[in-house]
Amino acid sequence: xxxxxxxxxxxxxxxxxxxxxLDKRVEPKPDGRYLIYYKPA
Amino acid sequence: xxxxRWHPLLEEWVTVAPWRQDRTYHPPxxxxxxCPTRPGMMLTEIPEPDYYIAVFENRYPSYTGEQGRCEVVCxxxxxxxxxGEQSVEHxxxxxxxxxxxxxxxxxxxxxxxxxxFENRGEAIGVTLSHPHGxxxxxxxxxxxxxxxxxxEARHMRKTGRCLYCEVIEGESSGVRTVTRNEHWIAFVxxxxxxxxxxxxxxxxxRGGLLDLDGDDEQxxxxxxxxxxxxxxxxxxxxxxxxxxxHQRPPGRGGRHHHFHIxxxxxxxxxxKLKYLAGSELGAGAxxxxxxxxxxxAELRGR
Numbered sequence: 001x002x003x004x005x006x007x008x009x010x011x012x013x014x015x016x017x018x019x020x021x022l023d024k025r026v027e028p029k030p031d032g033r034y035l036i037y038y039k040p041a
Numbered sequence: 042x043x044x045x046r047w048h049p050l051l052e053e054w055v056t057v058a059p060w061r062q063d064r065t066y067h068p069p070x071x072x073x074x075x076c077p078t079r080p081g082m083m084l085t086e087i088p089e090p091d092y093y094i095a096v097f098e099n100r101y102p103s104y105t106g107e108q109g110r111c112e113v114v115c116x117x118x119x120x121x122x123x124x125g126e127q128s129v130e131h132x133x134x135x136x137x138x139x140x141x142x143x144x145x146x147x148x149x150x151x152x153x154x155x156x157x158f159e160n161r162g163e164a165i166g167v168t169l170s171h172p173h174g175x176x177x178x179x180x181x182x183x184x185x186x187x188x189x190x191x192x193e194a195r196h197m198r199k200t201g202r203c204l205y206c207e208v209i210e211g212e213s214s215g216v217r218t219v220t221r222n223e224h225w226i227a228f229v230x231x232x233x234x235x236x237x238x239x240x241x242x243x244x245x246x247r248g249g250l251l252d253l254d255g256d257d258e259q260x261x262x263x264x265x266x267x268x269x270x271x272x273x274x275x276x277x278x279x280x281x282x283x284x285x286x287h288q289r290p291p292g293r294g295g296r297h298h299h300f301h302i303x304x305x306x307x308x309x310x311x312x313k314l315k316y317l318a319g320s321e322l323g324a325g326a327x328x329x330x331x332x333x334x335x336x337x338a339e340l341r342g343r
Contacts, residue, residue: 016254016255016256017254017255017256017258017259018255019137019254019255019258020130020133020134020137020255020258021137022094022134022137022138022141024141029097029098033097033098033100034097034098035086035087035088035095035096035097035098036095036096036097037089037092037093037094037095038093038094038095038096038134038137038138038141039092039093039094040093040134
C-alpha cells in the first residue's frame with residue numbers, strides 16, 4: 001500500500017500591491033475653468 | 042458650445058468648433074503654457090512654480106458645459122521630458138490620475154464616453170511639445186469604439202467568449218509579441234494598420250482603468266515604460282505616436298469590452314512616414330507595407 005502523498009508546502013500569499021494614493025487639489029481658474037494638482041500622498 | 046452635425050452617409054457625428062483655429066501653435070519653450078509659472082516669467086496655465094501632475098480644462102475645447110469636457114493632462118513640469126522617461130512610480134501615479142478622471146467624467150450627465158489619448162511629435166500634428174496627454178469626455182460614443190463594442194457584443198452572443206481574449210490567445214507563439222509581464226502583453230496585432238502599431242492589453246479580462254487592481258496598475262506602468270523606451274530606441278529618436286486608450290464606456294453598455302491601449306506611430310522608417318491617403322481616407326481601406334511579425338521582431342530587439 002502506498003503512503004499518501006504529503007500535503008503540498010504552504011506558500012504564503014504574496015502581498016498584493018496596493019493602489020497608489022495621490023493628494024488632489026482643485027482650483028478654479030479666473031475664466032471659470034478648473035485646474036487640478038495631483039501629488040503623492 | 043460646439044455644433045454637432047450628423048454625417049448621414051457614414052452615420053457619425055462631426056464636431057464643429059471654429060474657435061479651436063486660434064489655439065496656441067508651436068510657442069517657444071520660454072512661452073510654453075504647460076510649464077509651471079516660474080518667478081518673473083509669464084503666467085502659464087499652471088500658476089504654481091512647480092507641480093507633479095496637473096490637469097486642467099482645455100482653453101480651446103471641442104466639448105464643454107453640458108456637452109462634455111476636454112482636459113489637458115500635464116505629465117511632468119519638465120518641458121524636455123516624455124512619458125517614457127518618467128519613473129515607473131510616476132507612470133503609476135499618472136494611471137491613478139487617469140483612473141480618477143475616468144471616474145469623475147463618467148459621472149457627468151451627458152457623457153457617453155471617456156477617451157484618454159496622447160499625440161506625440163510634430164509629425165502627428167502636436168502644437169505643444171511639453172509632455173502631455175488629453176482626455177475627451179464625448180457626448181456620444183465615438184465611431185471606432187462603437188464598431189469595436191458592436192463586434193465584441195456580436196462575438197459574445199455567438200460564442201459566449203470575449204473577442205479580445207481570443208486575440209490575445211492567438212499571440213501564444215510570441216512571434217508578434219514585443220514584450221510581456223505577468224499581467225500585460227504588448228504586441229503588434231496581426232491586423233495592425235500601421236507598421237509599428239502596438240497594443241498593450243491586460244492578459245486577464247479587464248474592461249477599463251476602473252477595473253484594475255494595484256498589481257495591474259504597477260505592471261501596466263512597467264510595460265508602458267518598457268514599450269515607450271523601445272519605441273525611442275527603434276530609430277534612435279523620439280518616435281512620434283498617437284496613444285489611444287480603449288476603455289469600456291460608462292454604464293452597462295460595454296460589459297464585454299476588453300481594455301487595451303493602442304499606439305500608432307506614423308513612421309515606416311526613420312525618415313519616411315506613412316500618410317493616410319486615397320485608399321485609407323477615401324475608402325477606409327488600410328494598405329500596409331510591413332508584416333506585423335517583422336516589425337514586432339524589430340521592436341523586440343530594441
